[in-house]
Amino acid sequence: MTTTDWLEELRSERSDLGRASTAGRVADVLRTRITEGHLRPGTRLSEEDIGAALGVSRNTLREAFRLLGHERLLVHEFNRGVFVRRLTVDDVRDLYQVRRILECGAVRRLAERLASGSSPVGRTSDLLAPVRAAVEEGESAAAQDAWVAVGTANMHFHQAVADLAQSPRVTEVMDHLLAELRLVFHVMDAPQAFHATYLPENRAILELLVAGDLSGAEAAIATYLDAAEAQLVEAYAAAAARG
Amino acid sequence: MTTTDWLEELRSERSDLGRASTAGRVADVLRTRITEGHLRPGTRLSEEDIGAALGVSRNTLREAFRLLGHERLLVHEFNRGVFVRRLTVDDVRDLYQVRRILECGAVRRLAERLASGSSPVGRTSDLLAPVRAAVEEGESAAAQDAWVAVGTANMHFHQAVADLAQSPRVTEVMDHLLAELRLVFHVMDAPQAFHATYLPENRAILELLVAGDLSGAEAAIATYLDAAEAQLVEAYAAAAARG
């Protein structure tokens, strides 16, 4: 029974469930379990079982499900229940399509703001600080063979690039996109190696940004995303073929 | 009592509330009321009153609130209730920032696809059909002085432009953005005239797209959005100053 398997583990997480909104905390627990791959795509989340395991009522649990449904981590099928989202190859392509628009668009908007001479918030170096931090975070993680950390650092890098748009809504959409992508990374044989491949590219993009070559950076991001998409689509199709 | 005022009107909508998910239908009713301006920003939505008016339980109503919260039409303040969202000037600026990225990005992506010779879905004329339809919809509505219809046609135009990215996620994000913007349009003295101003611009953008001048179209959209943003921000600030 792999079902009761992670239900037992859930029960242990009842401890850090003592503040703020109950539904929100339940969503946090489930989100972590999903993005870390413990809850495989396609898994059905029973209201009764999970409610009992976490010690919350069905109504509250339903609110948590709605929360995660909005983040596209769960899909809600009427009268059937909620399931961990199973992404199709088309979904992967679409995710990268949106990333191209968002990440390249953010850099482009930054370029236009700099060109028009109105840099609303601080100097350029301040804007690029999070990008630099993410690059170095990834490199130092790789130096220590901390591959999981490399993966999260890579996420931080792209989030930081999107944040160059200085738009709360872009930030939020990007956040959800990356969470969705985590559902896909787990189908790869070695997701860590996948991320490590792109460390030099991140560095190169950063250098282009610092040098002020924003259109160059934009192009680099585009080719980066094309390559990553192709690699991911291939791996994903292979995994789908296996089972 | 302006409170019981529209509560009575709600009661009349109980009729077309007889299929699919109850929470979803409740959300539909409320969404319509919000985007059409009957529920002003800042209005508090009492669980008890609305639940009684629509004849649904508090739990179901809360699910509907959650749904509309995801669409940013409602804000949920813990232990205080849900309110019709009140947008700040910064929100308006951010909405247009995202629109610039999305709409211009969609056109740009289309250009890149055409350049690389791989037009995934049909011919260019098919892609542009919805854009043309929206332009003509607006023009004929204006000819009949159907100003409300002009507004919705304008929405359709920009939705169609965003759809050039052929990305379900871009479509959805754009959908939510436009719904949010409706919250702002109602603060203007004459929202219809506002939309009518831009009818020729829509036509011009369409012509550029058909002519294959995609970078020209992109630039036209950008200036369009800049102008609309400025006009809206000004009107919004004035309305905020009044009360």
Added chain:
DNA sequence: GAGTGAGGGATTGTTCAACAATCCGTCAAT
């Protein structure tokens, strides 16, 4: 009179139990 703090009513947060509606697998009949 202004500020402060303790009620107290009203509203939301959460749970629980119950029933209706729906789905899904089973099994019999054709």
Added chain:
DNA sequence: ATTGACGGATTGTTGAACAATCCCTCACTC
């Protein structure tokens, strides 16, 4: 093999209940 009815299990929705929280009022102090 297909169809269709049956029954168990799960979700959808409701109503009531209680705790937690907010907000307004009002007395009190300085």
